[in-house]
Amino acid sequence: MSAARASAARAASAARAGPVTPGPAANDVVTTGFFRARGRRMSKPAIVGLMLPFFSLLVFAFLYPLMSLIAISLTEPQPGLANYARVFENPVYATVLLRTLRIALLVSLLSLILAFPVAALMARSKGPKLALITACILLPFWSSVLVRTAAWAVLLQRNGLVNGLLTGLGVTDAPVKLLYTQGAVVVAMTHVLMPFMVLPIYGALRNIPTDLARAAAICGAGPARAFREVTLPLALPGVTGGFILVFLSALGYFITPSLLGSPQEMMIATLISQQIRESLDWPFAAALVGVLTLFVTGITLAFGRLFRFDRLMGARA
């Protein structure tokens, strides 16, 4: 039933494709198989069955608590937008919000710069070499974020390794303040979040057939030009994917900024935690959550519109 509908839909879309020629013949090789949509359809019960566990978790552990918080922010102590007004009235909170955006952007850009070459190397490697690089990328996941953050604290402290190196090499006369700075927060967060940038870019690069680079070269494109004209546009979905992943993770980051930053580096997640645990101001904390959620949604939608993945892939009919 649904298969018949699907083939009817395909026939209809083929008919829409244009009057100049009929669609690709059935016995013809239609594409290189490179971004081809999967033709097989699943039955509805199968789809529901496969999605149910994840969806239940999403609803009970994410959507329900989030909605409850938003409800609190709008109803307590009195119904209205008073809590939200407070967020924007007090410049301290606006500053924290802007700082959070700035740090998240810095972390994303730094991750991108560091991740792209690694992903490119991975895409050209295979066998043990690829396994080794992948292991290096995933190695940090074997320890908790807390441990990795603590390691940065050890490295960056006044008598730590980095200061030892700097003074030893004569770069600085006395130990420099490295810990509890925005730099420390950015570097440590980049370290933790970089794998989320590497993997999507690697995936996109690996899907680019090697012959495309050859085709670009024989067409007269030097290596830099071929990268700009062919590799980069085709890797863009991976780059944007990784960027969104890292940026959004960084927006809500908690442990690293609170351990490696001073109050001057406070990010919004720390502020929310403070409101809940120290000020016991649930309604205001909930309003902050609401603002953060609004930002995240807005940024995701903006990215989606900006890069138009569908167009990039030539899905435009």
Place this chain on the structure above:
Amino acid sequence: MLAIGAIAGGPSVTAATTGAAISVRGLTRRFGAVVAVDDVSLEIAAGEFIALLGPSGSGKSTVLMSLAGFDLPDAGRILIGGEDCTHLPPHRRNIGMVFQNYTLFPHLSVADNVAFPLKMRGIGRAERRARAEAALEVVRLSGFGARMPRQLSGGQQQRVALARAIVYRPRVLLMDEPLSALDKNLREEMQIEIKRLHSELGITIVFVTHDQGEALTMADRVAILRAGRVQQIAPARTLYERPANLFAAGFIGDMNRIPTTWDGRAAHVAGRALALEAEAAVSAVPPGPAILAVRPERIGVAAPDRPDALPATVTDVVYGGAGTLVIATLDDGAQVRARAPSAALPPLAPGDRVGLVVPPGAALLYPAEAP
């Protein structure tokens, strides 16, 4: 013709002037212990259509990759139009290439794909568009410029790739098994298309294939490669009628290999002596064991008592309409295939005795050892 004029820069440019001669001298390429290309030399004339034919692993693709500049040879030189470009990177060789899997840029429209080489050469947008459209017209895809590659069929994609390869008027066009991903009908259509382009543009074409039929019908000359060495390079007819060695003989068409003893004047097969003409030996054959090579269609099927025929027993008869294949076993055990017009054959059944007639001039003699 109008479109061709636009490609070639105006009607005053005659087809014969566009191709460039290619000279490959002593090309050698090793991958570890494997010698993929072993001292290959080829002289390809300007405007010639040459096919590199061989089984996989014969080195034909490596030769092509060296011509394109994607693979640097360990030894030897490559000259295109008299210019040494052995170590020139691919993007500066100014040659066109069509790959096996279309390799269109999936993020660019058909027109932008075709215009890509022009963009790389700094040609302005308006001229790019006009020339891309003209090239699309040459491959009969006018009006497809706005589409994305994935909206085209395989045959159409390969024609776009062809347009992209000729749009900047290269003097040499390399083709790496360009038709192997297409089905049979489309393949034949594209063969004709490529032949037409070759005669219209006068471009030098080097075409790699493992399909002997394709090589024979399309190319002016065919180079047969095996284990990195050129076995023979000759026009189709020579290749078929006087293969240089047993490998070439077996690779092109069907060939009987009959073990024989050569005494310098006659070949002894199953107790009979066949007198051979002097030119039967393609290369020098020392007296002793040798191989007699005869095309199945040159062998006549006659009565078993004919004195000049080789007596044999029919093992199988394969009726194929116009022609019939008779498989017979000589009295010394060698199997021989004879192809004859069905109408000229008496009714035959397995077990029947026949005489196989090898007319003078039909047999070639090769040394017994593998070439």
